[in-house]
Amino acid sequence: MLAPLLVLVPIAAGLVMLLLRSENATLAKAIGAIVAAATFVLALLVQNGSSELREFSFRWLSRPFESSFHFGVTSISIWLVLLLTVCTFCAVLATNVSRTRAFVAQLLLLEGSMLGLFLARDLLVFALFWDLMLLPVFFVLIGWGQHHATAWRYLLYNFAGGLTLLLATAAFGVLYGSTDVIGRGGVNLIGSWAPWIFAGFAFAFLVKTPVWPLHTWMPLTYADTPAPMVAVVSAVQSKAGLYGLIAIGMALMPDSLRASAMFFVVLGVISLLYGAFTALVQSDCKRVVAYSSLSHLGLIVVAIASFNPIALQGALIYMVGHGLFSAALFLILGFVESREDTRSLTRLGGLGAQNPRLAGALCIASLAALGLPGLAGFVGEIIILTGVFQAGWIWAVVLALIPIVLAAAYMLRLFQGIMNGPQVADLPVRPDLSWIEGLALAPLVLALVFVGVNPHVLTTFDTRAYNAVASIAQGTAR
Amino acid sequence: MNSPFTGADWVSVAPLSIVAVSALVVLLADLLAPKNMSRYVPIGIALAGLIVAAIDCAASYHGHDYAAFGGAFIVGGFSVVFQEIILICAAGSVVLYGTIGAGERTPGAIALLLWSTCGAMLMAGAGNLMTIFLGLELLSLALYCLCGLAERRTAREAALKYLILSSTASGFLLYGMALLFGATGSVALADLVSPALASNPLLWLGAGMFLIGIAFKLSLVPFHTWSPDVYEGAPLPVTAFMSVATKAATLAVFARFIYAALPPGVDQRLLLPVWIIAAISMIAGNVGMLAQRDLKRLIAYSGIAQVGYILTALAGGTALGLRYAIFYIAAYTFMNLGAFAVAALLSGDAEQGSTLANYRGLGHRRPVAAALMTFFLLAMAGLPPTAGFLGKVLILSTSVNTGYAWLGGFLIAGTAISLYAYAKVIFAMYARDAHGQAHDLRPLAPLAWISAVACFVLVLLMTFYPLTPSNVLPLVR
Numbered sequence A: 001m002l003a004p005l006l007v008l009v010p011i012a013a014g015l016v017m018l019l020l021r022s023e024n025a026t027l028a029k030a031i032g033a034i035v036a037a038a039t040f041v042l043a044l045l046v047q048n049g050s051s052e053l054r055e056f057s058f059r060w061l062s063r064p065f066e067s068s069f070h071f072g073v074t075s076i077s078i079w080l081v082l083l084l085t086v087c088t089f090c091a092v093l094a095t096n097v098s099r100t101r102a103f104v105a106q107l108l109l110l111e112g113s114m115l116g117l118f119l120a121r122d123l124l125v126f127a128l129f130w131d132l133m134l135l136p137v138f139f140v141l142i143g144w145g146q147h148h149a150t151a152w153r154y155l156l157y158n159f160a161g162g163l164t165l166l167l168a169t170a171a172f173g174v175l176y177g178s179t180d181v182i183g184r185g186g187v188n189l190i191g192s193w194a195p196w197i198f199a200g201f202a203f204a205f206l207v208k209t210p211v212w213p214l215h216t217w218m219p220l221t222y223a224d225t226p227a228p229m230v231a232v233v234s235a236v237q238s239k240a241g242l243y244g245l246i247a248i249g250m251a252l253m254p255d256s257l258r259a260s261a262m263f264f265v266v267l268g269v270i271s272l273l274y275g276a277f278t279a280l281v282q283s284d285c286k287r288v289v290a291y292s293s294l295s296h297l298g299l300i301v302v303a304i305a306s307f308n309p310i311a312l313q314g315a316l317i318y319m320v321g322h323g324l325f326s327a328a329l330f331l332i333l334g335f336v337e338s339r340e341d342t343r344s345l346t347r348l349g350g351l352g353a354q355n356p357r358l359a360g361a362l363c364i365a366s367l368a369a370l371g372l373p374g375l376a377g378f379v380g381e382i383i384i385l386t387g388v389f390q391a392g393w394i395w396a397v398v399l400a401l402i403p404i405v406l407a408a409a410y411m412l413r414l415f416q417g418i419m420n421g422p423q424v425a426d427l428p429v430r431p432d433l434s435w436i437e438g439l440a441l442a443p444l445v446l447a448l449v450f451v452g453v454n455p456h457v458l459t460t461f462d463t464r465a466y467n468a469v470a471s472i473a474q475g476t477a478r
Numbered sequence B: 001m002n003s004p005f006t007g008a009d010w011v012s013v014a015p016l017s018i019v020a021v022s023a024l025v026v027l028l029a030d031l032l033a034p035k036n037m038s039r040y041v042p043i044g045i046a047l048a049g050l051i052v053a054a055i056d057c058a059a060s061y062h063g064h065d066y067a068a069f070g071g072a073f074i075v076g077g078f079s080v081v082f083q084e085i086i087l088i089c090a091a092g093s094v095v096l097y098g099t100i101g102a103g104e105r106t107p108g109a110i111a112l113l114l115w116s117t118c119g120a121m122l123m124a125g126a127g128n129l130m131t132i133f134l135g136l137e138l139l140s141l142a143l144y145c146l147c148g149l150a151e152r153r154t155a156r157e158a159a160l161k162y163l164i165l166s167s168t169a170s171g172f173l174l175y176g177m178a179l180l181f182g183a184t185g186s187v188a189l190a191d192l193v194s195p196a197l198a199s200n201p202l203l204w205l206g207a208g209m210f211l212i213g214i215a216f217k218l219s220l221v222p223f224h225t226w227s228p229d230v231y232e233g234a235p236l237p238v239t240a241f242m243s244v245a246t247k248a249a250t251l252a253v254f255a256r257f258i259y260a261a262l263p264p265g266v267d268q269r270l271l272l273p274v275w276i277i278a279a280i281s282m283i284a285g286n287v288g289m290l291a292q293r294d295l296k297r298l299i300a301y302s303g304i305a306q307v308g309y310i311l312t313a314l315a316g317g318t319a320l321g322l323r324y325a326i327f328y329i330a331a332y333t334f335m336n337l338g339a340f341a342v343a344a345l346l347s348g349d350a351e352q353g354s355t356l357a358n359y360r361g362l363g364h365r366r367p368v369a370a371a372l373m374t375f376f377l378l379a380m381a382g383l384p385p386t387a388g389f390l391g392k393v394l395i396l397s398t399s400v401n402t403g404y405a406w407l408g409g410f411l412i413a414g415t416a417i418s419l420y421a422y423a424k425v426i427f428a429m430y431a432r433d434a435h436g437q438a439h440d441l442r443p444l445a446p447l448a449w450i451s452a453v454a455c456f457v458l459v460l461l462m463t464f465y466p467l468t469p470s471n472v473l474p475l476v477r
Helices: A002-019 A025-048 A077-094 A100-119 A123-132 A134-144 A148-176 A194-208 A217-224 A227-252 A254-259 A261-281 A285-305 A309-340 A356-369 A376-390 A394-419 A435-453 A456-460 A464-476 B007-012 B014-032 B040-059 B077-098 B103-125 B129-148 B153-184 B189-193 B195-199 B201-217 B226-233 B236-260 B267-289 B295-314 B319-345 B367-381 B387-401 B405-430 B446-464
Strands: A059-061 B066-068 B073-075
Touching: A002 A025, A002 A100, A025 A077, A025 A100, A059 A123, A077 A100, A077 A227, A077 A309, A077 A435, A100 A123, A100 A134, A100 A227, A123 A134, A123 A148, A123 A227, A123 B387, A134 A148, A134 A217, A134 A227, A134 B405, A148 A194, A148 A217, A148 B387, A148 B405, A194 A227, A194 A254, A217 A227, A217 A285, A227 A254, A227 A285, A227 A309, A254 A261, A261 A285, A261 A394, A285 A309, A285 A356, A285 A376, A285 A394, A309 A356, A309 A376, A309 A435, A309 A456, A356 A376, A356 A394, A356 A435, A376 A394, A376 A435, A435 A456, B007 B014, B007 B066, B007 B073, B014 B040, B014 B077, B014 B103, B040 B077, B040 B103, B073 B077, B073 B103, B077 B103, B077 B236, B077 B319, B077 B446, B103 B129, B103 B236, B129 B153, B129 B236, B153 B189, B153 B201, B153 B226, B189 B236, B195 B201, B201 B236, B201 B267, B226 B236, B226 B295, B236 B267, B236 B295, B236 B319, B267 B295, B267 B405, B295 B319, B295 B387, B295 B405, B319 B367, B319 B387, B319 B446, B367 B387, B367 B405, B367 B446, B387 B405, B387 B446
Parallel strands: none
Antiparallel strands: B066 B073
């Protein structure tokens, strides 16, 4: 029974907050943070609870295919659920935009709809939340974004993906007879329709992740959305596509994914290279991180398509690691923007002298992003590369090494451009991180270090995740 | 002389009679009441009549099918469901007269609307060609007058346009019926099913003409050009009625015709052009929405596309497809009525709520009304958590199941286009810079509020409880 509660609590809280009259920003943030913290605790309870607590099912359709409101964590999704609740907590605390109440409400609605997505054990419920999670971002883009075109591009790209997902879900249900299949073993959809259904799902996942050439909505959205929301979007919403690729593409249609593995590896490698090179020359610092995300997520796509158990474990770890450091990076860039009123690397400079704590946080986050051993980014990268190498995609590994070197270049350029150098005279001087901003960053930074020095925790917390994906990968890797 | 009809025949048309009588009561009240009678008196009488009719109609849902008047009017699950939808639509339209009056003509307008409802209900149960035509003309004649009742010049233009084009459609329909009669020597739909007729050119020609007439009434592309102009010109309550009840009644006739009245071997070949124009309508209707500045025109184009979605469900000719079509028609009814109710909330007699420019910044001025409108627009676009989402899933699955996946593909493409048009309105309501442009809005419109909230609840609930009527077949006896 706890699982649907996990979805309903943030959505109900968000809707109630939208209706409230009070414009008290502190109160709004406090309520938002409490709700987000409560969802974190609930997620832990769901993970460790009895099976009645973990699972919930309510019949939705019996014709033309069976479908239920079936919620429950799978061993793969629990990490994303925990990551989402932590990121939402941090994002709520970091909120510093006008009309705080409505913004925090949208953050909670986003959290609820994405929790629904990750907890869904039914494809149709998955599709429902897939479309639903577009709306909070769209409303934030029209309410707080700078450019109208961004909102349109975000909505139309992702809705196009949502529609092919919907058609594929309907076709899957008709052919298989049930959509209550996520996390259920032994499903392998085959037949003349299977490639088309797989293509419908894959298109949605690739748009959402995104990979080249479907990424053009992403830099705009990441640059235009206020930092707290883009932290959640980049940390967790981008993982929805990858999660779908693993939990739906790989688990339910392994033959189709295997047949098109080359396609995914090629797209992943192009994204890796394209993202890294483009990140090198961006002047908007949010765009640097946006393109670096494109690059990092390309690596995960390669890992998934390689069908290697080691690479898949690496992919799961790297999804968490990337979530942590990209959320931290975007929150920090939000703080930088609120201090200096600009995001341009050509304008910024010398902020570190005035803001040592901010500089320290950015330092850790960008080092994690460039894959420094001892921080969360490294573990995932090295395991993925080992696994992909083992799977025989040697050219992909060789090409993937280039962006890893480039990552050091663009991340250090970002750090130096903002924090080092002489202070810029005409930019405002504002105080260092407040305690509440520090509190917003602390969980992310601590988790980066903790996972980095003790990656073991990710593999011992719940071994079923690795057993599950390993069995899928091995079952079809023969 | 003994009447050839039994008491059961008259009982089967009792809901229609109740509606017709309440229209007379409305007129009588207008005659007897003092000069400045409140507009809520005729609205109240009409609502009471509609509710009694709906209860009476629902009582016959679980009974066995009955062919009244020698097969002219068929009572059964199918006709009951459609009659209920039409009655709900009539009620949803009548309440809009609470905010948008037709002045002293309000009682007359309501009476005409009720008679129009009778015609639509007759079509829902029509079992032979005569009844179809009778219902259609009763529906249409009342609507011609209703369209012209507003004081605006565009209203008269709309009435004339509707009269001419609708009469053309009726001409096609009537000629088709004559040819069908020539082929069979009978007006009963059930007599068309004979396999011997499959190679009769009269049947092909007649059915083709009949379907063209239906396509006109459903405003499918390329017979759609009248509907945006007529919707725009007609008063808001009449547009609400036309956009749902007319379509529901015509779809009932269409479904009965293709499911039950075509000889085996004819149907799929004869109907292929219909599915093709349904596919074109899904694209053209949604593209047409993009440039609209008026809510009523927007909904007219949206309706062109939505009929295409419903035809996709019917394409396979399966019982499940019919049930999903009914589900979608019901969902479409509530989302459209809801959108019109919100528009009425924002309107005075000048119908400000139908101009999309007046929605700029509504999210800041009237947050609840804007949220409701957003919900209904999202429902039309098929986004969750609305019945439009579930309806599209059901239609897509049935299109895959019956081998009409290509229509499902058109549905997907059309929906993608439509989202842009709907989201433009949402965007205008919530855009940050869209303050101001305040105008005189009616502060209190209780009936429209109730209608909007009821539609919201129903559209939301239908997402989670897919109520599709199970006893809709058989359609003829």
